[in-house]
Amino acid sequence: MNSKSQIKSYHIFYHPKNKRALVWARKLASFVKNNHKSLKADPKKPDVVFVLGGDGTILEAARKYHEFGSIILGLNLGHVGFLASVRDEKEFLKLLGQFLKGLYGIVERMMATAKVLRRGKVIFKTEALNEVVVKNPLGMVELEVRVACPGEARAGHPVKHIQGTGILVSTATGSTAYNLSAHGPIVMPDIKCFIITEVLDHSIPSPSLVVKYNNPIKIKVV
Numbered sequence: 001m002n003s004k005s006q007i008k009s010y011h012i013f014y015h016p017k018n019k020r021a022l023v024w025a026r027k028l029a030s031f032v033k034n035n036h037k038s039l040k041a042d043p044k045k046p047d048v049v050f051v052l053g054g055d056g057t058i059l060e061a062a063r064k065y066h067e068f069g070s071i072i073l074g075l076n077l078g079h080v081g082f083l084a085s086v087r088d089e090k091e092f093l094k095l096l097g098q099f100l101k102g103l104y105g106i107v108e109r110m111m112a113t114a115k116v117l118r119r120g121k122v123i124f125k126t127e128a129l130n131e132v133v134v135k136n137p138l139g140m141v142e143l144e145v146r147v148a149c150p151g152e153a154r155a156g157h158p159v160k161h162i163q164g165t166g167i168l169v170s171t172a173t174g175s176t177a178y179n180l181s182a183h184g185p186i187v188m189p190d191i192k193c194f195i196i197t198e199v200l201d202h203s204i205p206s207p208s209l210v211v212k213y214n215n216p217i218k219i220k221v222v
Contacts, residue, residue: 020077048099049073144158194212194217
């Protein structure tokens with residue numbers, strides 16, 4: 001893919017306490033300045049975000065910049081680096097050069113939006129690239145899970161009743177994270193869907209349920 005003309009601004013995202021990331025941020029900024037002078041730094045609405053860190057840092061960057069359509073390019077400085085585009089530090093500048101020449105492909109990932117309602121009012125809202133989890137880490141919780149049709153105003157159809165640790169709703173990207181640890185299925189990351197997986201249900205466990213991305217999922221704390 002040659003999209004060089006579309007990349008006009010960038011931002012380097014990292015945690016200031018990560019000393020290795022701080023060193024690499026200076027190297028990347030110098031590389032861009034010396035080789036791509038037309039590329040401007042823009043921390044608010046960048047065309048591309050170079051993320052220095054582990055998977056947690058990449059997830060944080062995705063939450064912060066996805067609404068602007070920014071490309072997320074992960075440069076692994078963590079332990080796993082499963083979401084990173086480049087995992088070996090020796091390849092950072094080489095791959096960055098190729099990227100800025102337009103030699104790359106884009107894989108679109110789906111984000112999940114979660115709202116907490118109490119007495120009919122939204123008291124909390126967040127977004128996640130991997131999963132949303134409702135659980136009681138100190139004991140049991142009783143939950144009812146319903147799946148509604150797209151645009152349906154009603155509560156939807158009951159699909160799971162949990163008495164245990166909790167339930168998680170994963171995206172395809174998150175299928176290899178907590179969902180996999182809870183024995184949920186692995187889904188290719190370009191498939192737009194949600195995976196509903198029980199977390200240590202006290203009853204006989206039921207299989208995970210895969211639903212289309214535009215089916216609202218409602219979890220009630222019974």
